Amino acid sequence: MARVTPVYKPSDYPNPDAQTREDLADLFGQMFPGVDNPEIDRPHSGVAIAALNPKLALHLSKLSSFAALELGWSKRADLREIAIQTVNLHYGSDFSARSRHRAWEVVGLRMEQLAALPFWKTTGLFDDEQKLVIEYALAVVTGDVPAPLFARVVGLFGEKGAVECTTVIGIWSMWAMLLGATQPSLD
Numbered sequence: 216m217a218r219v220t221p222v223y224k225p226s227d228y229p230n231p232d233a234q235t236r237e238d239l240a241d242l243f244g245q246m247f248p249g250v251d252n253p254e255i256d257r258p259h260s261g262v263a264i265a266a267l268n269p270k271l272a273l274h275l276s277k278l279s280s281f282a283a284l285e286l287g288w289s290k291r292a293d294l295r296e297i298a299i300q301t302v303n304l305h306y307g308s309d310f311s312a313r314s315r316h317r318a319w320e321v322v323g324l325r326m327e328q329l330a331a332l333p334f335w336k337t338t339g340l341f342d343d344e345q346k347l348v349i350e351y352a353l354a355v356v357t358g359d360v361p362a363p364l365f366a367r368v369v370g371l372f373g374e375k376g377a378v379e380c381t382t383v384i385g386i387w388s389m390w391a392m393l394l395g396a397t398q399p400s401l402d
Contacts, residue, residue: 217399222266224254238269245273258314260399261390275389282386288372288379292322294348297332297341298380299387301352304332308391313401347371348380355384 222228225239246262247253255263265272282289289295296319303312312329319329331338335349351368354360368377 217260217264218397219264219267221260221263221399222255222269222272223257223260223263224252227263228266228269235269238273239266242266242269242273242276246276257399257401258317260310260314260401261394264393264397264399279386279390282379282383286379286383288376289383291344293324294344294380295383296322296324297345297348298352298383300329300332301349302356302384302387302391305353305356306388306391306395308395310394310399310401311387311391344371351380352384355381356388 220227220229222239225236225243228235228239231239243250243253246255255266262272262276265275283295296315299315300312300319302308303315316326316329320326325340328340331340332349335341335346341349347367351360351364354364365377368380372380
């Protein structure tokens with residue numbers, strides 16, 4: 216059970232005032248245009264938790280969608296999912312990791328790779344690009360990115376790609392921390 220009240224649907228919000236009802240209508244209208252009874256699914260519980268401040272949830276949802284679907288670097292969906300799961304591993308975010316299992320497989324990654332993520336340096340299950348993303352994500356989340364490592368990331372993805380990769384790592388770090396603090400359940 217979550218430590219706070221997730222707002223999966225507008226009626227879940229505890230005692231909303233008029234402004235909050237309006238903000239909830241905006242949030243659910245943006246996320247589910249034309250849907251009569253909109254509801255956030257359990258894998259997106261982070262958004263439901265953020266919806267305790269509907270404007271915050273709206274902006275976080277838009278930012279995450281943009282980062283996942285529109286950033287040029289995210290077009291390599293396998294690299295995006297590897298970066299996200301590396302973040303989840305670092306923060307111990309079991310909820311976030313499990314909520315993305317389907318996405319992991321949809322982009323062509325195997326569950327044995329996910330299980331091998333802690334052993335990325337020694338396993339043969341990741342190619343050189345994937346290993347670089349893992350190494351870089353682990354460095355970013357610790358706040359210590361050596362110049363040679365950053366240069367390798369820029370060399371592979373360009374400056375723009377390096378910034379976009381770092382952004383994905385940062386956004387999903389925020390989700391991992393929020394979910395870790397609030398402890399939602401996928402059940």
